[in-house]
Amino acid sequence: MTVIHPNMTDEGAxxxxxxxxxxxxxxxxxxxxSIDISPNYVTAFIGPSGCGKSTFLRCFNRMNDTIGxxxxxxxxELDGEDIHAxxxxxxxxxxxVGMVFQKPNPFPKxxxxxxxxxxxxxxxxxxxxxxxxxxxxxxxxxxLWDEVKDRLDxxxxxxxxxxxxxxxxxxxxxxxxxxILMDEPASALDPIATxxxxxxxxxxxxxxxxxxxxHSMQQxxxxxxxxxxxxxxxxxEYGPTxxxxxxxxxxxxxxxxxxxxx
Amino acid sequence: xxxxxLPNTTGTQASSLGPTxxxxxxxxxxKRYRAERNFRLIGMSAVIFSVAVLVFLLGNMxxxxxxxxxxxxxxxxxxxxxxxxxxxxxxxxxxxxxxxxEMQGLPDVVTFFAEAQLGADAAAEISPEAWRDLANALAExxxxxxxxxxxxxxxxSALAAGLQGEGAPETQVLAQRLAQDGKLSRNWDWGFxxxxxxxxxxxxxxxxxxxxxxxxxxxxxxxxxxxGVLSALYLEEYAPRNRWTDVIEVSISNLxxxxxxxxxxxxxxxxxxxxxxxxxxxxxxxxTLALMTMPVIxxxxxxxxxxxxxxxxxxxxxxxxxxIQVVFHHVLPLALPGxxxxxxxxxxxxxxxxxxxxLIGMRIFVATPPDGFTSPATxxxxxxxxxxxxxxxxxxxxxxxxxxxxxxxxxxxxxxxxYLRNKFEKRW
Numbered sequence: 001m002t003v004i005h006p007n008m009t010d011e012g013a014x015x016x017x018x019x020x021x022x023x024x025x026x027x028x029x030x031x032x033x034s035i036d037i038s039p040n041y042v043t044a045f046i047g048p049s050g051c052g053k054s055t056f057l058r059c060f061n062r063m064n065d066t067i068g069x070x071x072x073x074x075x076x077e078l079d080g081e082d083i084h085a086x087x088x089x090x091x092x093x094x095x096x097v098g099m100v101f102q103k104p105n106p107f108p109k110x111x112x113x114x115x116x117x118x119x120x121x122x123x124x125x126x127x128x129x130x131x132x133x134x135x136x137x138x139x140x141x142x143x144l145w146d147e148v149k150d151r152l153d154x155x156x157x158x159x160x161x162x163x164x165x166x167x168x169x170x171x172x173x174x175x176x177x178x179x180i181l182m183d184e185p186a187s188a189l190d191p192i193a194t195x196x197x198x199x200x201x202x203x204x205x206x207x208x209x210x211x212x213x214x215h216s217m218q219q220x221x222x223x224x225x226x227x228x229x230x231x232x233x234x235x236x237e238y239g240p241t242x243x244x245x246x247x248x249x250x251x252x253x254x255x256x257x258x259x260x261x262x
Numbered sequence: 263x264x265x266x267x268l269p270n271t272t273g274t275q276a277s278s279l280g281p282t283x284x285x286x287x288x289x290x291x292x293k294r295y296r297a298e299r300n301f302r303l304i305g306m307s308a309v310i311f312s313v314a315v316l317v318f319l320l321g322n323m324x325x326x327x328x329x330x331x332x333x334x335x336x337x338x339x340x341x342x343x344x345x346x347x348x349x350x351x352x353x354x355x356x357x358x359x360x361x362x363x364e365m366q367g368l369p370d371v372v373t374f375f376a377e378a379q380l381g382a383d384a385a386a387e388i389s390p391e392a393w394r395d396l397a398n399a400l401a402e403x404x405x406x407x408x409x410x411x412x413x414x415x416x417x418x419s420a421l422a423a424g425l426q427g428e429g430a431p432e433t434q435v436l437a438q439r440l441a442q443d444g445k446l447s448r449n450w451d452w453g454f455x456x457x458x459x460x461x462x463x464x465x466x467x468x469x470x471x472x473x474x475x476x477x478x479x480x481x482x483x484x485x486x487x488x489x490g491v492l493s494a495l496y497l498e499e500y501a502p503r504n505r506w507t508d509v510i511e512v513s514i515s516n517l518x519x520x521x522x523x524x525x526x527x528x529x530x531x532x533x534x535x536x537x538x539x540x541x542x543x544x545x546x547x548x549x550t551l552a553l554m555t556m557p558v559i560x561x562x563x564x565x566x567x568x569x570x571x572x573x574x575x576x577x578x579x580x581x582x583x584x585x586i587q588v589v590f591h592h593v594l595p596l597a598l599p600g601x602x603x604x605x606x607x608x609x610x611x612x613x614x615x616x617x618x619x620x621l622i623g624m625r626i627f628v629a630t631p632p633d634g635f636t637s638p639a640t641x642x643x644x645x646x647x648x649x650x651x652x653x654x655x656x657x658x659x660x661x662x663x664x665x666x667x668x669x670x671x672x673x674x675x676x677x678x679x680x681y682l683r684n685k686f687e688k689r690w
Contacts, residue, residue: 066579068503095582105573107592117591118581171581 002034003249005239008226014039014179014209015060020074022055022064029055031233032074037179037226039209042201044220044241047230048261053213054102056230057181060211061097062090078179095122098172098208102184104164106156106171111148114156114167115139118175134174142170143200162193169200173208180204182212186219198223217257221245229253323665330663333451333464334422336388336440338376340396341410345371351404360397369393372415384440387421387433391465414449416464419656421446454663458631459645463656466649468667470631474544474624474639475613475671477632481548482555482612483605489552490559490608491594491601497560498567499589518557525554526618534622542623542638550618555608562604566597599683606679613672616643642668 013036022030030052037043045053055064062083064070076083083093095118106114115135118124125131135152139145144166148159156167165185172180182201186194201210201223214220220227221241228238229250237244237253248254255261281287347366353359372393376385392415399413400406423429424437425446440446457467493514501507529550533540540546570593578588619625624640625648632639640648642664649661 061580063576063580066576091582091584093582094580099580101573101576101580103573105571105577107574107577108596117578117583121581121583121587121591168577171577175581 002235003237003239005237005243005249008239012039013037014079015211016075016077016080017059018075020056020059020072020076022052022059023071023073024067025069029070029233030059033230033235035228035235035238037209037211039178040206041225042205042210042212042223043226043228044224045211045213045228045230046215046217046220046256047236048256049215051230052233053230054183057183057211057213058099060179060181061094061099063094063099065090095175096177097179097181098175098177099181100165100168100172100183100185103188104161104168106159106164106167108155108157110153111139111156111159111167112152114171115174118171122175124175138170138174139167141173141204142166143196143203144170160193162189162196165189165193165197166200169197169204173204177208179209179211182210184213184215187215194219217245229256231256320669323662323669326659327662327666329448330659330661330666331451331454332448333454334417334425335414335447335449335451336376336380336384336417336421337412337445337447338372338379338388338415339410339412340371340375342400342407343409345375347371347400347407349400349404349407354400354404354407359401360394363397363400364393368396372396376415380440380445383436384421384445387418387436389416389418389462389464391460391462392416394465416462417446419463419654422464422656454660455667459628459640459648463649463652463654463660466657466660468642468645468664470628471640471642471645471664472667472671473631474547474628475641477544477635477639478547478551478619478641479609479613479675481545481635482551483609485549485552486555486559486608487605490556490605491563493556494560494563494567494601495589495594498564499585499593514557514560518561520554521617522554522615523617523621525550526621528553529618529622540636542626542640543636544632544639545635546622547619547624547639547641548635550622551612551615554615554618555605555612558608558611559601559604562607563597563601566600566604567593569600570596595686599687602679602683602686606676606683609679610672610676613675614643614668616641616647619644642671 015035015037017036018034019032020030020034021028021032033056045057047053055070058064059072059076060078060083062072064072072084078093078096081088107117109117112135115138116125116131119131119134125134136145136149139148144163147163148154148167156164159167165188169180169185185201186197189197198219201212204210205223205225212220212224224241226239227241227244229236229244229248229252231252237248237250244253245257248257347363347368349359349362349366353362356362369390372388373385376388392413395413395415399411417425420429420433421437421440424433425441425448427434437446454467455472456469457465458470460466497507497510501510529546533546533549537543537546574592574596575588578592579585583591619641623638624644626638626640627648628638628640646661646664646668649657649664
């Protein structure tokens with residue numbers, strides 16, 4: 001039922017999902033989705049509102065566990081390990097699979113504390129000096145260091161929306177994850193802040209496997225190398241971004257891309 | 263949209279005018295503004311009325327209560343060297359000094375010097391408990407036993423009334439004579455804040471009840487706050503949503519509305535049955551009031567936790583925080599100001615509570631301040647209740663003074679809680 005483009009020669013999958021279904025009570029939000037996420041590329045999930053792309057993304061770090069009514073079936077593997085297996089610890093999983101949310105959600109603490117929180121609770125940096133290095137490195141990678149280095153003690157919530165979102169990205173990379181999930185990271189931002197986030201995603205790709213959910217097809221076209229199109233809880237088509245946008249196989253993909261609905 | 267689709271309210275007006283430019287619309291607009299003005303006026307008068315009532319209440323209390331901090335006193339110079347009272351630093355500061363001095367005839371010493379200096383009729387009007395002031399002075403400064411000192415001693419109710427132009431004519435004359443000699447005057451009685459209950463309104467004090475209140479409130483806070491906060495956290499963050507938690511939720515809401523005297527009965531039946539020799543103790547009083555305060559803290563705590571944005575929880579979880587780290591690093595600090603607000607309300611209610619404490623025996627005459635959580639004590643509202651019941655007119659002013667002390671204590675407690683709340687308050 002899903003069309004996978006034949007000329008994807010990706011070797012090795014960071015995340016392998018097979019026949020994943022998600023139920024909210026009796027409602028089936030995701031219907032048997034199987035996908036391989038490559039470690040070397042940015043993968044974009046596109047589709048109309050309510051198609052389940054965010055729900056599917058939240059399966060990868062088991063954030064759906066926090067929703068009482070949600071039930072996930074099927075197999076999801078990170079580097080070949082089943083993430084639902086009993087020996088897989090959810091805290092460790094989330095340290096390996098970071099997440100950035102739609103609305104910037106810095107903690108109401110200082111900028112420094114926001115970044116240092118993850119390394120601190122995981123014991124990645126014991127001494128203050130080590131922590132300082134982690135904070136500087138994370139903020140530098142998120143392109144925020146020059147803007148905030150003189151006011152690390154200011155509250156994270158006092159930053160502008162775009163800066164807050166980059167702070168959240170810096171917070172996610174401070175624990176050195178293997179995968180970063182981004183749930184419409186730029187949808188609440190203005191075009192200039194969006195451009196900065198997209199630039200940042202570009203810089204980070206290669207170092208981390210990145211999966212991004214987006215409403216904007218242009219954004220998917222700009223930042224991703226792989227695109228999956230979701231519709232009504234099903235993955236309709238998955239392939240290299242350039243192919244999906246220029247030469248879609250499925251009729252529904254073509255209609256969505258040309259703006260017939262969505 | 264075409265104009266024909268709109269309802270035609272223009273009447274005889276030219277149909278070329280839009281529906282918002284007609285006289286009907288303008289009349290409606292004027293009516294809307296009038297309604298708003300009226301509403302503001304009503305709101306403002308309600309606020310002014312409540313402020314006026316508050317000012318009247320506090321002003322009245324203050325005017326009546328100020329005289330409660332004063333008392334009529336007779337100046338008597340006591341020469342201890344000639345009095346025959348003996349003692350040294352050890353015996354005068356010993357706990358038994360009071361009895362020793364009484365046996366040495368200190369009450370008679372007071373009468374003797376008063377008769378010599380003021381005359382027999384005035385000496386008879388000195389409070390029979392006045393010698394205790396001398397004993398306290400000796401305990402503070404044992405060297406005084408070889409010197410003389412002028413004491414301002416409490417008078418009887420009759421002489422105090424006479425000074426204010428009330429009571430029997432002969433007492434009024436006596437009072438006037440003594441006042442002209444500079445022997446009788448109304449002085450600030452700071453001892454009111456340091457003494458405890460007594461039978462004579464001139465020698466009563468509030469310290470015993472105030473200390474009892476402090477100890478009781480401390481027990482209440484130490485029990486109700488952690489238990490209330492932890493219950494709220496468990497119910498909101500961990501407990502599964504099922505019939506049992508629904509039952510618990512309804513029970514807590516009902517508990518907050520139970521009349522306070524029922525909690526007193528519970529304290530009587532449970533706590534006093536368990537600890538029968540702790541009757542009237544601040545510990546039992548605090549436990550009873552904690553039962554009453556806890557539901558308020560739980561309810562406000564749950565609301566405060568619900569108000570913490572889910573995005574903060576998600577952010578912490580997504581970075582790999584365990585549920586308990588999410589609760590204690592993120593949810594609790596953000597919910598604490600709201601929880602403190604609930605605690606203020608609950609504690610203020612407990613502070614003014616009399617009914618449950620009646621039943622566990624805190625309606626007692628406490629002449630010495632409680633020296634711990636287990637010694638008999640009374641509390642401020644109970645003291646006010648006891649004094650308001652007295653026949654002696656001098657207690658009326660003392661009652662008002664006690665009310666002022668209660669209100670000041672309440673304001674100080676709330677002030678501290680509001681300071682803490684603002685300190686912890688964070689925006690997100």
